[in-house]
Amino acid sequence: MKLSPAVAVMLLTVFMAETDADHHYEHNHYSKPNSPREGEEDNNAGSDSTTAGKLVDLDPDDQEQSQIWGLVLGVDGFFKGDFVPRSFNHMQRDCEGPGCLESDLASSGVFLSTLQNVKWMNGPPASKSDFIHQVTLLRCMPGFQLYVKLNVHTMTVDSKSPDFPYGLVVGTIYAVVSENPLPYGPYKRMLWAKEGMDGRGHGHVPFYVDIRTKQVVLDFANSVKFDIKGTLVNSPPGERLYLLQHNETIQGCELLDNNAYNLGEIKLGNNDRFQRTAGIVDISVQDTEDDTWKGYFPSPSANIFKTIGSTPLSVIRQKAPDECEQVFAERQDGLFVEAIDNRVMRKEPNIEWNVTFRTFEFGRSAEGILIQTNLTSPKDDSKSAIDIVSTQPSGKNGISTITFRSSNPGEPRRKQQLDGQVYKYDIIAKKGESGTKFQVRDLLVSVLLYSEYTFIRGEVTWYEDVYPIFQQYANLYPVMKPIIDLASYEDVSKKSKLLKSALNLPETNPNHMPVTRDLSPQKREMILSWLDDPDPSTNLRKVGTTTHTVEELKRALQLALQIELATIPPYLSALFSIKDGNNRKVAAIIRSVVIEEMKHMSLVSNLLNAIGGSPVLNHSSVVPSYPAPLPGGANPGLVVTLARCSLNQIETVFKGIERPTCKLADTDVAQYLRTHRKRLLNYTHGEPLEKHTWDEIDRRCRQAMTRPQTIGAIYIHQILCPMDHETIIVSQAP
Numbered sequence: 001m002k003l004s005p006a007v008a009v010m011l012l013t014v015f016m017a018e019t020d021a022d023h024h025y026e027h028n029h030y031s032k033p034n035s036p037r038e039g040e041e042d043n044n045a046g047s048d049s050t051t052a053g054k055l056v057d058l059d060p061d062d063q064e065q066s067q068i069w070g071l072v073l074g075v076d077g078f079f080k081g082d083f084v085p086r087s088f089n090h091m092q093r094d095c096e097g098p099g100c101l102e103s104d105l106a107s108s109g110v111f112l113s114t115l116q117n118v119k120w121m122n123g124p125p126a127s128k129s130d131f132i133h134q135v136t137l138l139r140c141m142p143g144f145q146l147y148v149k150l151n152v153h154t155m156t157v158d159s160k161s162p163d164f165p166y167g168l169v170v171g172t173i174y175a176v177v178s179e180n181p182l183p184y185g186p187y188k189r190m191l192w193a194k195e196g197m198d199g200r201g202h203g204h205v206p207f208y209v210d211i212r213t214k215q216v217v218l219d220f221a222n223s224v225k226f227d228i229k230g231t232l233v234n235s236p237p238g239e240r241l242y243l244l245q246h247n248e249t250i251q252g253c254e255l256l257d258n259n260a261y262n263l264g265e266i267k268l269g270n271n272d273r274f275q276r277t278a279g280i281v282d283i284s285v286q287d288t289e290d291d292t293w294k295g296y297f298p299s300p301s302a303n304i305f306k307t308i309g310s311t312p313l314s315v316i317r318q319k320a321p322d323e324c325e326q327v328f329a330e331r332q333d334g335l336f337v338e339a340i341d342n343r344v345m346r347k348e349p350n351i352e353w354n355v356t357f358r359t360f361e362f363g364r365s366a367e368g369i370l371i372q373t374n375l376t377s378p379k380d381d382s383k384s385a386i387d388i389v390s391t392q393p394s395g396k397n398g399i400s401t402i403t404f405r406s407s408n409p410g411e412p413r414r415k416q417q418l419d420g421q422v423y424k425y426d427i428i429a430k431k432g433e434s435g436t437k438f439q440v441r442d443l444l445v446s447v448l449l450y451s452e453y454t455f456i457r458g459e460v461t462w463y464e465d466v467y468p469i470f471q472q473y474a475n476l477y478p479v480m481k482p483i484i485d486l487a488s489y490e491d492v493s494k495k496s497k498l499l500k501s502a503l504n505l506p507e508t509n510p511n512h513m514p515v516t517r518d519l520s521p522q523k524r525e526m527i528l529s530w531l532d533d534p535d536p537s538t539n540l541r542k543v544g545t546t547t548h549t550v551e552e553l554k555r556a557l558q559l560a561l562q563i564e565l566a567t568i569p570p571y572l573s574a575l576f577s578i579k580d581g582n583n584r585k586v587a588a589i590i591r592s593v594v595i596e597e598m599k600h601m602s603l604v605s606n607l608l609n610a611i612g613g614s615p616v617l618n619h620s621s622v623v624p625s626y627p628a629p630l631p632g633g634a635n636p637g638l639v640v641t642l643a644r645c646s647l648n649q650i651e652t653v654f655k656g657i658e659r660p661t662c663k664l665a666d667t668d669v670a671q672y673l674r675t676h677r678k679r680l681l682n683y684t685h686g687e688p689l690e691k692h693t694w695d696e697i698d699r700r701c702r703q704a705m706t707r708p709q710t711i712g713a714i715y716i717h718q719i720l721c722p723m724d725h726e727t728i729i730v731s732q733a734p
Contacts, residue, residue: 070510081115096225111150147174147185151221170278183338188363191328221279232271241266246314253324334362349408365398373425385409408452420450450520460530475621488633554613562631566624577644
């Protein structure tokens with residue numbers, strides 16, 4: 001999924017100085033009409049990059065905590081900055097009404113992070129803005145930070161839909177001065193949707209209490225519903241929402257008329273209002289000494305505003321004069337836990353790292369909170385390559401720490417061609433030694449732990465090291481082939497500067513390669529060392545010889561299988577274009593070629609089975625696409641297409657597939673095989689070969705350092721030579 005480099009959002013700018021008493025500065029509203037759909041360009045703030053920001057999953061096994069990389073965001077004429085990558089959370093389905101169940105509209109979600117590398121502009125809009133003026137006074141203070149909360153709605157997630165991956169984006173920007181990090185911007189308290197409520201009772205409502213302005217500021221941006229067209233769904237006529245100081249022993253609507261409990265009505269408004277306010281609701285609170293609420297709260301002599309600081313709040317829906325229900329509620333203990341550090345991370349084996357959390361209790365830093373983990377994936381925690389070294393309870397600032405240590409996870413997902421392992425943890429919190437544990441809602445920590453990988457600089461070659469990695473990315477991103485064919489030694493060599501530039505870009509850059517960011521740092525270093533180490537005599541990167549292990553021979557045979565498979569559809573397409581009874585000789589020749597290619601597939605599959613492998617034909621990475629080069633960089637320069645039978649198709653495609661390599665015919669190994677062809681064929685019929693024959697083939701194979709370019713050359717250098725080497729090893733075994 002792609003985000004535009006500058007998404008126009010609705011802005012509520014809040015600037016505040018943090019204290020445990022929740023002191024905040026006055027907040028102002030800035031709005032821009034017609035917020036675009038997610039993915040559309042807007043001149044709200046310019047990016048210095050020609051590439052839009054990208055939404056990147058942690059791993060194919062974890063697509064629930066994606067991050068935005070390379071997004072530049074701001075307001076034209078005011079400021080712009082780099083959105084610090086942070087995973088989304090609070091994901092839920094937000095479509096309600098006719099057509100939603102059958103639609104491809106899926107969950108909404110929240111991205112909340114900070115802006116870094118902020119550039120301030122003094123354009124005409126800035127000189128007229130009270131917000132910019134006030135922020136200017138604050139931005140030189142220690143602890144100043146701009147926070148951004150992006151709320152994505154009605155995003156199309158079906159990749160086959162013409163609307164994929166567009167969605168509505170609204171959001172808020174906050175200017176904050178705080179001594180300690182704020183994991184959820186200015187919000188230190190949270191209202192959670194009550195389980196079992198109907199479709200309108202979903203999501204979460206973060207809020208804070210501003211004692212300076214005597215207001216409760218609530219964010220409903222991710223707690224509303226939209227219809228199939230993306231329009232806000234209003235509550236049914238007669239239904240009203242209220243914010244109450246809530247005690248769970250109180251039921252019904254009896255407190256709505258009591259100003260000591262009812263803090264005010266919540267008016268979300270219509271679709272236009274939501275676009276202007278991004279779901280922010282301010283409720284002014286008036287102090288009172290009303291005795292009618294005595295007995296419900298621990299300090300009956302205190303005024304309302306003081307009780308808010310120690311009493312859970314809730315949102316009540318009044319459906320009828322005598323019918324009320326609770327739709328959102330704060331925890332009774334007032335605890336709200338969020339991760340300060342990123343909730344998703346990529347780590348290498350044999351290191352330690354910390355993940356910090358901050359806990360608030362009714363908006364104040366909570367001391368003595370112990371944060372623990374519960375491993376949910378993979379299920380068998382006895383094989384986990386990550387250990388929890390220590391957990392430190394929160395201090396007076398509410399910050400607690402978990403220390404992780406990694407080891408080598410091995411290659412548990414090798415069959416899926418995925419590196420390392422993904423570990424997912426639920427977060428468990430407990431107040432004090434005698435407190436009751438509870439699972440923190442919507443807080444999941446995920447770690448992609450890479451497999452251990454080592455290499456020796458100066459000894460990296462294409463065949464042994466680089467090609468096995470690049471081939472996977474070539475299969476994963478066939479759209480890249482017109483730019484660079486990662487499976488082709490020639491193309492990679494010719495475009496090495498482009499490749500080095502992309503691989504050296506910081507991870508936050510939208511042009512970072514690979515876009516999935518799942519290439520381990522060690523493998524990246526290996527590839528860069530190969531690109532930086534050309535042969536001085538030829539200025540070419542080291543090709544290497546074919547490898548001589550059974551596992552790599554299996555990979556070579558699988559590659560040969562894919563090459564043979566890729567040649568069959570072009571011939572069949574041409575054959576099927578010939579009308580019955582016409583061009584019978586041509587049709588017969590093409591049919592014979594198809595049969596030969598199928599026979600080659602059978603032979604390769606038999607060889608693969610014979611050495612303990614399993615032919616793979618039903619994986620998406622194996623299915624050929626057209627037009628495209630042949631797999632493995634075979635016959636470089638050839639673009640295989642599907643077309644009717646014609647002289648042009650025969651000349652450009654069929655001859656390109658079948659062309660021999662003249663240089664290969666002159667190599668020692670080819671000449672030896674041609675000279676001893678009869679004796680070698682007799683071996684296939686049961687006559688043994690002398691050991692010196694195997695040794696001679698092996699010696700000539702090792703001397704052949706040229707790049708195999710044709711299909712025949714690949715069979716000799718990547719299959720026959722390794723098979724010969726393995727035969728020698730077996731014959732020497734005791």
